Amino acid sequence: MTPVVADFLIPVGKIAAVILYPMVMVVVMIWLERRVVALMQGRLGPNRVGFQGVLQPVADAVKLFFKENIMQRQADKFLFNISPVLVMFSSLLAFCFIPLGEPIRIGSYTLTLWIAESPVGLLIILGLSSISVFGVIFGGWASNSKYPLMGALRSVVQVLSYEIPIGLTVLTVAFIARSMDLVEIVRRQESSGVWYGFLMPVSFVVFWISAVAETNRAPFDLPEAESELVAGYHTEYSGMKFAYFYMAEYAHMVLVSSLVVILFFGGWLPPFPSVKALSFLHVVPGFIWYLVKIMFFLYLYVWIRATFPRYRFDSLIRLVWKWLIPLSLVNFLVVALVRYLL
């Protein structure tokens, strides 16, 4: 392979893919959410634009693109403009560290399905996902309006609280895999023959609940609780800036689902990777397995949203400090102990 291709075209292609892949997933997710919620409520949902309404999110995006950008006169212009970008940027950047599968060999060249592999990839992703909360705070504060401010305040408390159980459960995975490298974690699950989600169900449940809370999704969608705060921190946003917040939220969901799949459900591995009798499952490309699993968790997001009422602020905080954090601490100690003894 010529150096031009290897050193220039492929990285550029990868970067384009990293931007496109989450965007496509976001579009699919928006469609999935509207359709699935509708079907669960006895409705049909959007089914006119394109086949079964798949193009509905695109139509929405086009509409938002042409909408007027409204900014309050008293708003802080710089922060107001920077915050949607910040939210979007941090979600997209995190996708650089998400591996999509094992490297592919093309002749002598090895095509890796990630942009950056880092021995501390897990930490970087967690760090990036907490940067997005700055976007929310800035957005809520700069709007100079009361509902966004309250939404931003709620968001800060919520995200900060729920990062503790996330960190603690992620550590258990790192303990078992002896690595914070996402590719390595998946390989360890392959060699040990069991997905970590089945090995450590408590870790998975705590991580999932906290992840739903961190992405501000129902039943933890207090920062943007529609019936209380109108639209929360992005009440004052319109047009493309609003679309940025909206897309970033969904990108964040895709990110978290990918993370759950990698950490607890074997990434691109087929089910029961070590059982010989099921080796025919390897026929299906790893990427398909990966996508199927991600879609399942995205579906779970929507399913939960369609089912439950919204938490109140105090019980939300009570849940994390009185239940999830102690639980994840105990879980962490048990895992550490088991790891030490074995």
Add this chain to the structure above:
Amino acid sequence: MRFLRMAFLLDILQGLMVTLRRYFSRKVTIQYPEQVKEPAPRFRGILRLHRDDQGEPLCIACKACQRACGTNCFDIEGMREEGAKVMRPVKFDWKLERCSFCGFCAEVCPTSAIRFSREFRLTGLDRSGLLFHLPDMYLAGDDLQKHLCAGCRRDG
């Protein structure tokens, strides 16, 4: 028992099962322009004037409907032609915008000339489409597919 319910998230799982069941159950959406839900026989849609079997108008311009109307929708003028036995309306204006579809006019009509049709599309593109004159009142009433909406009825 209660503790077990809480610890194993039974309430949560039960709830999830309900929505999952609904996911596969029958949907109630009516896809409107293609599918139309037939209004009930007594449906109070657009008011129409009717003719008898010989094609003679039933309305005798007695203005009972005009008096019964609580919102002043009607503007009726009648005239008896030379040699005719009864009066006939020469002007019969009905203002759809004002109508509250209470049904008093149809109830008091002595000849059952004015009746509700089952047309439920009450919109129009301009106000003039919402003012019905005498010829408009005689348009075929019950054909739901014929008119897209009240205001566009002249194109129908």
Add this chain to the structure above:
Amino acid sequence: MAFREIDLNMGPQHPSTHGVLRLKLAVDNEVVLRVVPVIGYLHRGMEKLWENLTYTQVVPLTDRLDYIAALSNNLGYVLAVEKLAGIEVPRRARHIRVVLAELQRLASHLAWLGFMANDIGAMSVLLYGFEAREDVLDIFEEYCGARLTVHGIRIGGVPHDLDGALVARIRTVIDGIPKRLAEIRTLLDENRIWKGRTVGVGVIEAGDAVDYGLTGPSLRASGVPWDIRKDIPYSSYDEFDFEVPLGRNGDVYDRYFVRLEEIYQSIRIVRQALDGLPAGEISAKVPRVLKVPPGEVFHTIETPKGVLGFFVKSNGTDKPERVKMKSPSFINLQSLEHMCKGNLFSDVVGILGSLDIVLGEIDK
């Protein structure tokens, strides 16, 4: 971080103020200190309007007061006028009125269930509740040709008879409702989030509730057994056997439960009324131009929202001299501040939802 008290305007364009209510809230961080409802955004001058209409022409306008339960308003006004004019309504008409009024109660409570659950964030319940409500509204459409502003009761009786097909249809619909309710109850009754949002929230003691003049299911949730249908029976409600469900704590959860229970009781009443539907006329003889003898009357009925009172004063002509309406939503709204004080901002939405107010009735 210490917050100074801030004023928060909730409405009139807020997703969960049930129309155009505006609440002036004073909040300290998330804790509500004061609630001042600002009303009048939907004022249409109904009472003045009625003075210029004949007695019969007023009836369709009462549809527009509590548009969630239009027929109950019809009934309240019509009963007051009949009392003043001394019109004796035939027994069959009274039975049909009870059937319709109880169906309307079903429809109203089902809509309330949906709105309330949606305010608290359970969005599917909104659709489930409305699915059941649509069935009931279909009956109204079949009966009198309209779904929302039904105008389904006339002075002296009812406009149409209940024929066999319609009776059968009503039976199938009310038989289907408990099953739909069971589904909703699985989602809400024991759900920890729902309980967390409702139990112990917006408490009003029985004594306070009476002092504030709270009426209807919200009053009974505080444990006060006051139901006009039982205590001052009208329209042959005394012929039917039903219970008045009571709550104990007077919180949002009890108000939810009392209304749920009332749905079952309404189904019971409808069944009895349909079983014992007497033969006879459906309307008394009422002159086309109704002239009511001079005098004044006040009549109350139990609507889904609470006690609805109509004061009618006649001067002997065919138009009422004055009609005053004591609307339940307006009076129930007064206790909002008492319930909300000290609770969190999120609870205001739930409490407001649990009061079941309709702005058409408050602003008149």
